[in-house]
Amino acid sequence: MRVLIIEDEKKISNFIKRGLKEEGYAVDAAYEGEEGYFLAKTNEYDLIVLDIILPKMDGITLCRKLREGKVNTPVLILTARDTVRDKVTGLDAGADDYLTKPFAFEEFLARIRALLRKKDLPEATKLAVEDLELDLLTHKVTRQSKEIALTSKEYALLEYLMRNAGTVVTRTMISEHVWDVNFDTFTNVIDVYINYLRNKIDSDYKKKLIHTLRGRGYILKA
Numbered sequence: 001m002r003v004l005i006i007e008d009e010k011k012i013s014n015f016i017k018r019g020l021k022e023e024g025y026a027v028d029a030a031y032e033g034e035e036g037y038f039l040a041k042t043n044e045y046d047l048i049v050l051d052i053i054l055p056k057m058d059g060i061t062l063c064r065k066l067r068e069g070k071v072n073t074p075v076l077i078l079t080a081r082d083t084v085r086d087k088v089t090g091l092d093a094g095a096d097d098y099l100t101k102p103f104a105f106e107e108f109l110a111r112i113r114a115l116l117r118k119k120d121l122p123e124a125t126k127l128a129v130e131d132l133e134l135d136l137l138t139h140k141v142t143r144q145s146k147e148i149a150l151t152s153k154e155y156a157l158l159e160y161l162m163r164n165a166g167t168v169v170t171r172t173m174i175s176e177h178v179w180d181v182n183f184d185t186f187t188n189v190i191d192v193y194i195n196y197l198r199n200k201i202d203s204d205y206k207k208k209l210i211h212t213l214r215g216r217g218y219i220l221k222a
Contacts, residue, residue, distance in 0.1 A: 003047045033057025
């Protein structure tokens, strides 16, 4: 899952970015409205975290422009403005949720999970391919009921592959959704992490799930 944070207070932005990365999200950050709008329009994100008070373009205007431009990425407004009128204005501008500062990070993560479930998986809390299961709430991964320990980046890569099970995903697609905008596409990091996953997911099992399509990318299927 790839998240864009548009927040001019760098201390808050860095705190959120660090916490989301620890949870396995790929995160980009913008510190003013025009930059945030440009990133949101030119990249594919699964979620946008948006402050209201921003230099160059305020969050309400930014959100309205995204919706007018048919960008339907879920938007979570995160702001110090806490009146009912502020909340109504934000939601009417096209935001999907509204959280006020100061906030508990645990609640922030729960709201993100809820928005992502609403976007992609209205009812599901688990992903499954054959005997491989991934719990979106607990981040527990099992195969044949045996728990598999993954790092946050391995988990993020596996989640992306499982969400696109049966579909070829290219290195570019993986870099855009699992890493951030600063990822160096000329490195072999993706191949390294695919091999990490293979060793944990496939090596002890006769039926292999992660497949390489030379010159095209990877696919997770039976």
